[in-house]
Amino acid sequence: MARGGSERRAAEVTAEFDLIERIRMRAGARSDVILGIGDDAALLQVPAGKQLVVAMDTLNEGVHFPPETMAADIGWKSLAVNLSDLSAMGAQPAWCTLSLSLPQADRAWLDEFLDGFLALAASHGVALVGGDTTRGPLSVCVTAHGFVDEGRALRRDGARPGDDVWVSGTLGDAAAALAQWRDGEPVVSALKTRLDRPTPRTALGLALHGIANACIDVSDGLLADLGHVCRSSGVGAEISVMELPASDALLGAFDEGTRFIFQATGGDDYELCFAAPEHCRDAIEAIGEQERIRVTRIGRIIAGQGVRALRRDGSPWAPPSAGYTHFVS
Numbered sequence: 656m657a658r659g660g661s662e663r664r665a666a667e668v669t670a671e672f673d674l675i676e677r678i679r680m681r682a683g684a685r686s687d688v689i690l691g692i693g694d695d696a697a698l699l700q701v702p703a704g705k706q707l708v709v710a711m712d713t714l715n716e717g718v719h720f721p722p723e724t725m726a727a728d729i730g731w732k733s734l735a736v737n738l739s740d741l742s743a744m745g746a747q748p749a750w751c752t753l754s755l756s757l758p759q760a761d762r763a764w765l766d767e768f769l770d771g772f773l774a775l776a777a778s779h780g781v782a783l784v785g786g787d788t789t790r791g792p793l794s795v796c797v798t799a800h801g802f803v804d805e806g807r808a809l810r811r812d813g814a815r816p817g818d819d820v821w822v823s824g825t826l827g828d829a830a831a832a833l834a835q836w837r838d839g840e841p842v843v844s845a846l847k848t849r850l851d852r853p854t855p856r857t858a859l860g861l862a863l864h865g866i867a868n869a870c871i872d873v874s875d876g877l878l879a880d881l882g883h884v885c886r887s888s889g890v891g892a893e894i895s896v897m898e899l900p901a902s903d904a905l906l907g908a909f910d911e912g913t914r915f916i917f918q919a920t921g922g923d924d925y926e927l928c929f930a931a932p933e934h935c936r937d938a939i940e941a942i943g944e945q946e947r948i949r950v951t952r953i954g955r956i957i958a959g960q961g962v963r964a965l966r967r968d969g970s971p972w973a974p975p976s977a978g979y980t981h982f983v984s
């Protein structure tokens with residue numbers, strides 16, 4: 656029998672607090688969380704001599720992930736993209752908040768979501784300190800908070816002509832997985848993992864202090880994101896499309912022309928792109944070995960403006976777009 660308005664509202668109130676309680680029970684603890692989930696706001700202790708670094712990113716169903724994405728993967732990715740922003744600032748992550756908009760109070764979905772979210776949080780020592788739970792189309796908004804030594808953050812505005820341009824890991828896997836999904840093809844599992852479970856490059860970001868002059872994480876696409884660094888720094892850049900690092904899975908699944916588009920413009924990579932002086936080359940290679948992460952020199956910063964992508968013979972390579980942009984159909 657259909658329930659009346661006040662009875663239905665009462666059931667929804669119970670459901671909301673039931674969900675919040677399930678989150679609170681698993682949120683993780685840190686000694687610098689004075690007051691976590693349960694009051695009007697969280698109370699957090701920033702260490703002396705540190706600056707607080709704050710990032711926020713949202714994932715919307717159908718925009719940031721395909722509707723059939725597993726709840727645990729949505730959980731992982733929603734935190735990963737935020738930790739990726741902190742890594743690009745060279746920050747040590749500490750806390751996060753989670754705003755969940757859910758079509759219905761589905762406990763099983765929430766538990767799986769938390770499995771992914773909290774596995775990544777625990778691996779980075781991050782405590783979930785608050786959030787918001789509402790009904791609406793599936794949307795996940797996370798903030799991540801971390802620390803840097805005063806004045807030491809890696810920023811977008813410090814690249815200088817003559818710097819090398821580097822990128823971590825490999826590029827294009829996530830975009831390739833998305834293309835296979837869109838085309839209704841079976842998605843190669845190594846590519847799908849890169850789309851669903853990006854790895855924040857936290858240790859690399861921390862190790863780049865005193866080395867990188869500028870840094871950004873690649874979310875919209877390499878050319879678009881390097882473009883942000885160039886604009887902020889008042890410089891230009893040249894990159895060699897041939898030098899862009901590719902995974903074996905990508906090399907095995909796509910021809911060169913398609914692969915270059917994914918790598919240079921596809922986005923969803925969550926690798927770090929950074930500018931560093933030439934004399935830091937050995938140090939950067941050593942960091943890559945120590946952190947067991949591939950680091951590849953893909954070009955250089957030049958005077959001027961804009962990012963130019965070049966083919967092997969030095970001729971310009973022009974992709975259909977530089978990267979992902981919201982509100983463009």
Ligand SMILES: Nc1ncnc2c1ncn2[C@@H]1O[C@H](COP(=O)(O)OP(=O)(O)OP(=O)(O)O)[C@@H](O)[C@H]1O
Nearest residue numbers: 709710711712713736740743871872873874875876
């Ligand atoms: N609605 C908003 N209100 C205030 N600041 C915003 C808003 N949207 C974006 N910003 C700010 O604009 C800057 C650029 O944000 P943007 O989302 O483009 O970068 P990003 O989060 O690093 O990239 P991506 O979202 O692709 O991962 C950031 O400083 C961000 O905090």
Ligand SMILES: Cc1ncc(C[n+]2csc(CCOP(=O)(O)O)c2C)c(N)n1
Nearest residue numbers: 717718719720721874875921922923979
């Ligand atoms: C279903 C589906 N369609 C498209 C994409 C690709 N995509 C969406 S947003 C974005 C940039 C980063 O987002 P933001 O700038 O909002 O942080 C990218 C590369 C996807 N992942 N899933």
Ligand SMILES: [Mg+2]
Nearest residue numbers: 711712713740
């Ligand atoms: Mg953003």
